Amino acid sequence: MKIVVAGKGGVGKTTVSGTISRALARAGHDVLALDADTNPMLGVSLGVGPEETDLLVAVRQGLETGETEHERSTEGFVERFGRDAPDGVRLVVASRIEQANPGCMCCGVSPEGLLNELESEGKIIVGDLEAGIGTVMRLQEGQADIVLVVAQPTAKSLNIARRAVEMTDDRGGRVIVIANRVRDDEDLAVIREAVGECEMVVVPDDAAIARADREGLAAIDVDENSPGVKALVALADRLAAMAVPA
């Protein structure tokens, strides 16, 4: 199964991606976490650490300076631009490279195209997309089984979330809105009003997640029983149930 996570910058896409990846892996799934943001940060939320995350990005940037060799096979790509993260998650950084080398797995293919190439049989791919709606718009049929649109109770993030939901609906894709950082009924009401009657998961504003952000840790490592983390773990369970045909 392929899951992608979209939304405005700073709404918590990477925290959602990292936490559900870890939770899915803990539940025994084979998880590939794909960082498709041009400003890659998924390593931090997976619990790899800030400096280790930047090292992985440097390998990727080495393509532009010639320090890293190009890679033509998908397996090699996952090997060379990835590393293991806690709970057995495999993290791969696939940010866009500007000096694209056509026909090359590691940079000739857009992150959306990469979602096509990666084999998801028997595994779950979680793609943390670039902020905004460009990537959602470019998503083609078969590139994602589920689009998670992360929103918080701000007019700007809801403007983007609403359009991401519309675009996914237009394509007939399955979309779940993650109402993030919800503190009160009014927060929830503004989100509901913006995105309409689509499937929604509420993640309460959470001190453990805030602490994880401040300290560069995975939220699930800070407190797996905090309300926000629990909501995301429950979401992971639901997603896993969709992945396994009954």
Added chain:
Amino acid sequence: MTTRPAGGMRLAVVGKGGVGKSVVAATLARTLARRGHRVLALDSDTLPGLSISLGAQVPDDVPLNAAAERNEKGRWRLIKGVGPVRAVQRYATDAPDGVRLLQIGKHDRRGLEPNRASHNAFYQLIHRLDDAPSLEDWVILGDLPAGPRQMAFDWAPYAQQFLLVVEPTWQSMLTARRITRITTAMREDAQLSLVVNKVAADGDADRVQEFLGVPLIATVPADESVRRAERAGVALLDLAPDAPAVRAIERLADELDVRNMDRI
């Protein structure tokens, strides 16, 4: 009649998504305008942000789309007679406190294509701002989209001072470090200053400053009013003119004015 503060400023606001770039940029733009500066706010984000934080009415169409056309080879060029000065007159829109706002068209379900002309016009205009003597005394303040990408593609060629907005989270700090590296590599003369936003605890600003090694120009406290303004989609200055965050951004304006006086 009030005296107009002398000397222009060339500012770009950069940082990770969600750190508060647009709130800082918009509040700063209006504060400087209230003090008598002529202010041009530049919005090169394909997502809406700055206009909301300015409290500007944004027309449904994109005026700047009229400023560029394709030549016979299919390359974009500004239409005849349009340079930076005329663009500010014709294609910028009015925002509160007399700020002029020039913006590119936003991403919608049709993608970027319908607004391609505005993107090309904008890019060419910002590369010609130095050719316009009548804008010399203006404050030109750009709000760049999230992350390092636009910096790498030279979307702030006019900027002399880069306000690096950072919140005390690792994601924001790593992003700021990436932006700092790109900016200093591209622009030897660039002056980077750190605005630490959403400061909630003692030591937050020091921690960020130590990590980045960029001089601090302002700290802005975490402020419930900002949350309310962002939820309602209104300008912070209109909702809570006396909020602690507004006061902090006013002090940032003071500091920029002082620097400007020292320079000229």
